[in-house]
Amino acid sequence: KAGVTQTPRYLIKTRGQQVTLSCSPISGHRSVSWYQQTPGQGLQFLFEYFSETQRNKGNFPGRFSGRQFSNSRSEMNVSTLELGDSALYLCASSLGTPGYEQYFGPGTRLTVT
Amino acid sequence: ELKVEQNPLFLSMQEGKNYTIYCNYSTTSDRLYWYRQDPGKSLESLFVLLSNGAVKQEGRLMASLDTKARLSTLHITAAVHDLSATYFCAVVNTNAGKSTFGDGTTLTVKP
Numbered sequence: 001k002a003g004v005t006q007t008p009r010y011l012i013k014t015r016g017q018q019v020t021l022s023c024s025p026i027s028g029h030r031s032v033s034w035y036q037q038t039p040g041q042g043l044q045f046l047f048e049y050f051s052e053t054q055r056n057k058g059n060f061p062g063r064f065s066g067r068q069f070s071n072s073r074s075e076m077n078v079s080t081l082e083l084g085d086s087a088l089y090l091c092a093s094s095l096g097t098p099g100y101e102q103y104f105g106p107g108t109r110l111t112v113t
Numbered sequence: 114e115l116k117v118e119q120n121p122l123f124l125s126m127q128e129g130k131n132y133t134i135y136c137n138y139s140t141t142s143d144r145l146y147w148y149r150q151d152p153g154k155s156l157e158s159l160f161v162l163l164s165n166g167a168v169k170q171e172g173r174l175m176a177s178l179d180t181k182a183r184l185s186t187l188h189i190t191a192a193v194h195d196l197s198a199t200y201f202c203a204v205v206n207t208n209a210g211k212s213t214f215g216d217g218t219t220l221t222v223k224p
Binding site for chain 2: 033035042043044045048056057058090092100101102103104105106107
């Protein structure tokens with residue numbers, strides 16, 4: 001079956017703009033988690049959505065938000081972009097049940113200039 | 114706050130040799146993952162370890178979990194060049210429900 005897809009794969013934005021990233025999970029998976037990966041901070045958890053509800057949240061400012069639709073597709077939005085938001089944004093989908101395995105998408109590389 | 118410490122962060126080894134990567138974590142967890150990441154690529158799930166004493170093996174890689182010591186190991190047997198990658202462990206804080214990743218171990222296997 002098809003894997004996790006993320007769009008767009010690459011994005012260049014200017015400081016102060018906002019951006020929306022999209023993630024389509026594996027069919028049947030109800031949980032989508034988002035992560036930010038940077039050379040300095042490593043992999044950091046942003047949030048997790050399960051059945052359209054945010055179930056868990058990491059330590060990121062309110063400029064980072066997300067949502068999940070009834071078909072489990074998820075979007076994350078970053079408003080008022082800062083240079084430090086340049087990163088690889090990864091989403092991972094899973095069944096969401098205990099002991100679940102996460103499957104990661106290819107990521108969206110965001111560059112803020 | 115859950116902290117995850119991996120060591121070493123960089124590992125250069127020769128083909129055919131054995132080595133172990135360590136993952137220590139600070140608070141109780143009932144789930145630990147190992148991932149592999151190739152340069153410029155996403156993360157590939159290697160192992161999910163769910164209980165104390167769990168051991169899983171795939172090819173030249175073997176992962177184990179000791180929840181009492183809050184320690185997981187990823188053992189590499191007779192390394193080959195194809196194993197060159199960055200390996201991450203991630204620990205799930207059951208109460209918070211979020212994954213905390215280690216800093217990763219970049220493994221380079223030389224002929």
